[in-house]
Amino acid sequence: MSRRPLGPRPGIGYGHLVSTTPGAFVTKREWIIHPIPVERPEQGRLDRKVECATCGRELSMRVSSLEAARRRRQIWQVLAASGAAVAVLCGLLALVAGDGPGAALSLLGAAVGAVFALNVFMRSRLEDGVVMRRPTLTRMHGHMLRWPPQN
Numbered sequence: 001m002s003r004r005p006l007g008p009r010p011g012i013g014y015g016h017l018v019s020t021t022p023g024a025f026v027t028k029r030e031w032i033i034h035p036i037p038v039e040r041p042e043q044g045r046l047d048r049k050v051e052c053a054t055c056g057r058e059l060s061m062r063v064s065s066l067e068a069a070r071r072r073r074q075i076w077q078v079l080a081a082s083g084a085a086v087a088v089l090c091g092l093l094a095l096v097a098g099d100g101p102g103a104a105l106s107l108l109g110a111a112v113g114a115v116f117a118l119n120v121f122m123r124s125r126l127e128d129g130v131v132m133r134r135p136t137l138t139r140m141h142g143h144m145l146r147w148p149p150q151n
């Protein structure tokens with residue numbers, strides 16, 4: 001699932017969680033995905049309340065202007081790149097440090113950097129200039145930002 005170009009309306013939608021099936025390794029979640037019926041503002045950000053089309057629960061969304069959305073994507077990219085750079089740097093340090101206590105520390109740094117970069121990368125894939133404001137940032141009682149399936 002790759003990034004999609006930014007448009008005048010958010011391309012990303014919100015998902016309503018339909019079912020959760022615990023599996024051996026991953027929990028399978030099924031979502032009904034609805035579009036976000038909000039135009040991007042000319043400038044800055046816009047807070048809008050959206051009623052979930054499935055359950056009617058009120059969701060608060062903050063939609064950014066095209067320019068702000070573009071900036072947000074850039075910031076995520078820089079963050080992911082920094083994390084990856086830290087991971088590589090610490091990995092190299094670990095090689096140089098040999099068997100000393102510095103090596104363990106460097107390996108730890110590499111692991112932390114890699115995990116950070118991966119997390120940021122996963123989050124950045126959902127960046128379309130839209131933020132769910134309530135009740136939580138990422139998961140709102142079975143709701144979260146999702147890309148609609150591509151036709």
Ligand SMILES: [Zn+2]
Pocket residue numbers: 016017052053054055056057143
């Ligand atoms: Zn819902």
